[in-house]
Amino acid sequence: MAEKIGTSILIPFQEMNDLVQESVEGCKALPGRGHEIILLPDAEIAFVAGVKTMVTGRVRPSAKRNQGFKAAKGKFIALIDSDAFPRKDWLANALKYFDDPRVGAVGGPNLTPPGDSFEQKMGGLLLASPLVAGPHAVKYRVEKMHECVDMPSCNLVLRRELLEKIGGFDETMLTGEDAKACHLIRGLGRKVLYAPDVIVFHHRRKLFAPHLKQMMNYGRDRGILIRTGNSGGYSLVSFAPAALVVFSLASVPAAFFWGPHPVLWPLGLYLAALAAWALAKSPVNSAHLFLGGVLTHYAFGIGFIKGFLHPTHKGSF
Numbered sequence: 001m002a003e004k005i006g007t008s009i010l011i012p013f014q015e016m017n018d019l020v021q022e023s024v025e026g027c028k029a030l031p032g033r034g035h036e037i038i039l040l041p042d043a044e045i046a047f048v049a050g051v052k053t054m055v056t057g058r059v060r061p062s063a064k065r066n067q068g069f070k071a072a073k074g075k076f077i078a079l080i081d082s083d084a085f086p087r088k089d090w091l092a093n094a095l096k097y098f099d100d101p102r103v104g105a106v107g108g109p110n111l112t113p114p115g116d117s118f119e120q121k122m123g124g125l126l127l128a129s130p131l132v133a134g135p136h137a138v139k140y141r142v143e144k145m146h147e148c149v150d151m152p153s154c155n156l157v158l159r160r161e162l163l164e165k166i167g168g169f170d171e172t173m174l175t176g177e178d179a180k181a182c183h184l185i186r187g188l189g190r191k192v193l194y195a196p197d198v199i200v201f202h203h204r205r206k207l208f209a210p211h212l213k214q215m216m217n218y219g220r221d222r223g224i225l226i227r228t229g230n231s232g233g234y235s236l237v238s239f240a241p242a243a244l245v246v247f248s249l250a251s252v253p254a255a256f257f258w259g260p261h262p263v264l265w266p267l268g269l270y271l272a273a274l275a276a277w278a279l280a281k282s283p284v285n286s287a288h289l290f291l292g293g294v295l296t297h298y299a300f301g302i303g304f305i306k307g308f309l310h311p312t313h314k315g316s317f
Helices: 018-028 061-071 090-099 118-127 130-140 160-165 177-187 209-227 235-258 262-281 286-309
Strands: 007-012 035-040 076-080 084-086 103-107 155-159 191-194 200-202
Touching: 007 018, 007 061, 007 090, 018 035, 018 084, 035 061, 061 076, 076 084, 076 090, 076 160, 090 103, 090 155, 103 177, 118 130, 118 286, 130 235, 130 262, 130 286, 155 160, 155 177, 177 191, 177 209, 209 235, 209 286, 235 262, 235 286, 262 286
Parallel strands: 007 035, 007 076, 103 191
Antiparallel strands: 076 155, 084 200, 103 155
């Protein structure tokens, strides 16, 4: 008799590469046999032993995951990005929290792999800093277990029945579909948990250009979620980078024409706080961290304004 599948692990990607292979091998190495692994590529790939493959066509990750979970056999749907790989106890640790019927979804830290490049590690330090990422920093570091607003789909396990009830993921969004799904699950009266022992290692985008592009996309889609009432939280803090952009556009030109003015003091305090954090975190790399922190806020803020003002624009692939 075939062993019953309890969990389906979905890995969406465009085409096979070394990072995808690392993710697949990490999932295959998970202990136990009560789970299946479903690969979701754009087109046909070479045979991979021990997994299922479902060709999705060139669609967004959210659409890939929808196709995957509809064909999955598991009671639980485990999501991981194709550039991430799990710690060996990832799945076992996540599933134990579902012993509480009130829990609808569980996520945990997605940590920077030790083998990432210098530019990637700098991006990881920025994401894990509360001064840079605000309440989202907990998603990139190990903290105490708590109930949260949302968790990212690079490390998220959900009850299949709830995913079906909310209609799956919003396929119009490039990012942010995970936050919307968590918001809807919480609307059903279930909890979304941050669990410190549910760990994956997630390769970072390099600082500066790739990281900043990602932050702009995050900002845009967070703006869309807040404008459409699907964010579930983080509204006030999400406006902060946008306020920084508007304040800079208004105050800096004024100071150029009329000289230093007390109105610039908040901007000076902000820059001083970032500089102090960067020096304390890594004196040798403080310039990278300081500039990266400032540009991260501006990139997120510009993206947020775009998404908030034009919520029908969902971005590209």
